[in-house]
Amino acid sequence: xxxxxxxxxxxxxxxxxxxxxxxxxxxxxxxxxxxxxxxxxxxxxxxxxxxxxxxxxxxxxxxxxxxxxxxxxxxxxxxxxxxxxxxxxxxxxxxxxxxxxxxxxxxxxxxxxxxxxxxxxxxxxxxxxxxxxxxxxxxxxxxxxxxxxxxxxxxxxxxxxxxxxxxxxxxxxxxxxxxxxxxxxxxxxxxxxxxxxxxxxxxxxxxxxxxxxxxxxxxxxxxxxxxxxxxxxxxxxxxxxxxxxxxxxxxxxxxxxxxxxxxxxxxxxxxxxxxxxxxxxxxxxxxxxxxxxxxxxxxxxxxxxxxxxxxxxxxxxxxxxxxxxxxxxxxxxxxxxxxxxxxxxxxxxxxxxxxxxxxxxxxxxxxxxxxxxxxxxxxxxxxxxxxxxxxxxxxxxxxxxxxxxxxxxxxxxxxxxxxxxxxxxxxxxxxxxxxxxxxxxxxxxxxxxx
Amino acid sequence: xxxxxxxxxxxxxxxxxxxxxxxxxxxxxxxxxxxxxxxxxxxxxxxxxxxxxxxxxxxxxxxxxxxxxxxxxxxxxxxxxxxxxxxxxxxxxxxxxxxxxxxxxxxxxxxxxxxxxxxxxxxxxxxxxxxxxxxxxxxxxxxxxxxxxxxxxxxxxxxxxxxxxxxxxxxxxxxxxxxxxxxxxxxxxxxxxxxxxxxxxxxxxxxxxxxxxxxxxxxxxxxxxxxxxxxxxxxxxxxxxxxxxxxxxxxxxxxxxxxxxxxxxxxxxxxxxxxxxxxxxxxxxxxxxxxxxxxxxxxxxxxx
Numbered sequence: 129x130x131x132x133x134x135x136x137x138x139x140x141x142x143x144x145x146x147x148x149x150x151x152x153x154x155x156x157x158x159x160x161x162x163x164x165x166x167x168x169x170x171x172x173x174x175x176x177x178x179x180x181x182x183x184x185x186x187x188x189x190x191x192x193x194x195x196x197x198x199x200x201x202x203x204x205x206x207x208x209x210x211x212x213x214x215x216x217x218x219x220x221x222x223x224x225x226x227x228x229x230x231x232x233x234x235x236x237x238x239x240x241x242x243x244x245x246x247x248x249x250x251x252x253x254x255x256x257x258x259x260x261x262x263x264x265x266x267x268x269x270x271x272x273x274x275x276x277x278x279x280x281x282x283x284x285x286x287x288x289x290x291x292x293x294x295x296x297x298x299x300x301x302x303x304x305x306x307x308x309x310x311x312x313x314x315x316x317x318x319x320x321x322x323x324x325x326x327x328x329x330x331x332x333x334x335x336x337x338x339x340x341x342x343x344x345x346x347x348x349x350x351x352x353x354x355x356x357x358x359x360x361x362x363x364x365x366x367x368x369x370x371x372x373x374x375x376x377x378x379x380x381x382x383x384x385x386x387x388x389x390x391x392x393x394x395x396x397x398x399x400x401x402x403x404x405x406x407x408x409x410x411x412x413x414x415x416x417x418x419x420x421x422x423x424x425x426x427x428x429x430x431x432x433x434x435x436x437x438x439x440x441x442x443x444x445x446x447x448x449x450x451x452x453x454x455x456x457x458x459x460x461x462x463x464x465x466x467x468x469x470x471x472x473x474x475x476x477x478x479x480x481x482x483x484x485x486x487x488x489x490x491x492x493x494x495x496x497x498x499x500x501x502x503x504x505x506x507x508x509x510x511x512x513x514x515x516x517x518x519x520x521x522x523x524x525x526x527x528x529x530x531x532x533x534x535x536x537x538x539x540x541x542x543x544x545x546x547x548x549x550x551x552x553x554x555x556x557x558x559x560x561x562x563x564x565x566x567x568x569x570x571x572x573x574x575x576x577x578x
Numbered sequence: 579x580x581x582x583x584x585x586x587x588x589x590x591x592x593x594x595x596x597x598x599x600x601x602x603x604x605x606x607x608x609x610x611x612x613x614x615x616x617x618x619x620x621x622x623x624x625x626x627x628x629x630x631x632x633x634x635x636x637x638x639x640x641x642x643x644x645x646x647x648x649x650x651x652x653x654x655x656x657x658x659x660x661x662x663x664x665x666x667x668x669x670x671x672x673x674x675x676x677x678x679x680x681x682x683x684x685x686x687x688x689x690x691x692x693x694x695x696x697x698x699x700x701x702x703x704x705x706x707x708x709x710x711x712x713x714x715x716x717x718x719x720x721x722x723x724x725x726x727x728x729x730x731x732x733x734x735x736x737x738x739x740x741x742x743x744x745x746x747x748x749x750x751x752x753x754x755x756x757x758x759x760x761x762x763x764x765x766x767x768x769x770x771x772x773x774x775x776x777x778x779x780x781x782x783x784x785x786x787x788x789x790x791x792x793x794x795x796x797x798x799x800x801x802x803x804x805x806x807x808x809x810x811x812x813x814x815x816x817x818x819x820x821x822x823x824x825x826x827x828x829x830x831x832x833x834x835x836x837x838x839x840x841x842x843x844x845x846x847x848x849x850x851x852x853x854x855x856x857x858x859x860x861x862x863x864x865x866x867x868x869x870x871x872x873x874x875x876x877x878x879x880x881x882x
Contacts, residue, residue: 141835163631164631164632165629167625167631168630168631168632168811169811170628170810170811170812171623173624173625173626217778236808236833236836237690237833238689238690238692238806238833239690240689241678241691267861268695269698269726269729269730270723270725270726270728270729271722271726272721273721273722273725274720274723274725274726276719276720276721276722277722277743280720281721304818319836321833321836322836322837323835323836323837327835328810348690348806348808349812350688350806350809350812350813350816351630351808351809351810352628352808352809352838352841353625353626353627353810353812353838354628354808354837354838354839354840355808355810355836355838357836358808358836358837375688375689375690375774377774377776378688378776378812379773379775379776379812379815380810380812381811381812381813383810384810385592391816400819403659403719440593463668516622544618
């Protein structure tokens with residue numbers, strides 16, 4: 129199965145010379161690929177139709193810029209259109225100024241509302257607010273306990289009312305927030321099906337009673353074609369303001385995000401990207417567009433690297449690479465940076481086409497392997513690290529003993545090191561010129577060692 | 579004569595059917611003309627049911643072919659034919675791992691599909707059928723997951739083996755199986771934390787849970803994936819990864835009482851051959867039903 133729309137389109141246009149205008153037939157072939165890619169990404173089929181016709185309009189007769197192949201040209205149009213559809217600028221929470229500000233979360237069962245409530249409270253506290261969470265899910269067994277436990281973990285207060293009236297609990301919660309001098313409350317509600325009349329009425333009544341500053345709908349990134357039906361129903365009954373997309377740390381393309389945005393017109397505000405309680409990020413339309421199209425999230429990766437990598441170290445490393453003086457010490461430094469960035473696994477997931485690297489998943493992205501490599505390098509003397517050529521049989525045996533591994537492991541590492549070094553030389557001589565690879569260089573000349 | 583459970587299934591599936599029928603009636607009204615527009619609309623309808631663009635193209639091509647060969651007279655005949663074909667995609671001799679004991683069943687899946695709720699319903703159902711049940715609280719990660727299972731166990735009146743939050747789930751599996759070996763319940767179900775199939779570490783953790791259960795258990799150990807019917811194409815990736823890790827014995831398809839039709843199950847069964855044994859059609863304790871291929875397939879194409 130194809131992973132990458134750019135690759136697909138490159139293939140469609142492979143026979144084109146790259147000069148002049150795109151013909152109807154060329155565009156037709158390209159649109160078929162785009163349609164399929166979007167459907168595979170779970171974008172709703174009606175949204176796909178509209179989208180494809182919009183892209184077609186722009187693509188037919190478009191002048192192919194000199195620097196781009198026709199495939200790249202269409203990809204650019206697709207990306208631009210999709211980024212715009214996903215919401216141009218970054219959406220932010222808006223408070224009216226009333227204290228406490230009120231944010232209410234709604235959504236289907238299992239979309240991740242309770243976790244999102246805790247993550248949002250954590251985020252708002254980081255931004256200087258004093259949040260309180262209100263547990264209004266009186267239906268799911270232990271849902272209130274769950275929010276309470278998360279509150280304890282974060283040291284953020286949770287209001288749990290008595291009884292079986294969610295509206296009364298919500299109101300009492302706001303009073304409690306005022307008493308505790310909290311300036312923002314986040315209301316967790318029960319998961320409900322959009323076809324459940326009674327439950328939708330309850331959500332509307334909570335809204336009526338609290339008049340929240342913002343209502344956010346929580347949408348699971350793995351949702352399929354039906355996302356639009358649910359979102360549309362919630363938009364009509366409780367009229368939410370924006371969307372939180374959850375479970376984006378998996379491999380779902382998240383086409384549901386585009387569908388929901390398109391059908392309801394509501395912006396996507398946050399993205400849930402992990403199990404930890406700080407894993408709620410501002411939503412970036414451009415990155416999401418690339419993800420839906422299977423083009424990887426290179427920008428996030430670079431940002432992550434920038435956050436964690438020590439720039440001075442990187443610059444020095446680049447310089448050394450240029451002079452091809454790569455040693456085991458550098459190897460170790462890189463390894464540690466990789467670990468700081470969340471390990472190879474999380475990095476690879478963000479790379480374009482990483483879905484194709486199936487085998488890497490369990491075999492080679494073994495984080496413990498990184499630990500072993502670290503142990504081996506640390507068992508080398510400074511001289512050995514600087515000049516691996518001196519590593520003869522007895523030295524290798526000593527290193528293996530020191531690191532608690534076999535000589536075979538040491539040999540493997542040395543081999544990998546030499547390959548990495550060779551690879552880097554090639555990258556240097558390629559000079560970032562042609563092809564997809566040349567364009568993309570990890571910051572600090574970093575290249576995963578395996 | 580319609581049995582009560584059947585009615586509930588029909589009602590549950592009915593909600594999804596109503597909408598689909600709205601779409602398909604448009605198809606049906608087109609009358610005898612099976613023109614290009616008909617086939618295109620049918621394709622859209624099936625894609626809209628989450629069957630997946632690639633599978634749909636294949637299905638519709640084949641259907642077009644047999645419609646011509648068998649001279650199917652109209653849209654209704656085509657849809658009936660399609661339902662019959664889809665029903666055949668599901669293995670007919672599916673073994674329900676929850677039905678024959680003693681057995682230990684590991685319930686797995688991504689976050690939020692309804693694992694704990696499904697276990698609660700299964701325990702209740704088994705107790706009503708006069709069977710003894712033991713539950714293991716293997717979701718030691720999510721806050722209050724243990725409490726959630728406790729509440730279900732209390733309602734059903736069955737014992738639960740548990741450890742504190744953050745404990746090794748394999749240790750919970752060990753304790754549960756050990757107790758099952760002594761008390762010999764008909765059905766032992768071990769809950770596990772929801773996890774994304776892309777997390778290699780968490781999948782390994784799950785393999786360890788299975789390994790320990792298999793090593794210690796006197797009764798056979800089965801693994802069942804709980805899949806949310808609202809899931810799109812990612813469901814295939816989920817099922818594939820869980821199947822690779824655990825060699826799944828069966829699927830449970832939940833949340834069919836909404837408007838989602840769970841078409842991804844077709845793609846999963848086609849590729850992996852793992853049978854669906856139960857469907858969830860509501861929040862009530864009685865809303866977990868046996869999976870009937872013909873019924874599901876007819877509902878899927880709006881001919882239920």
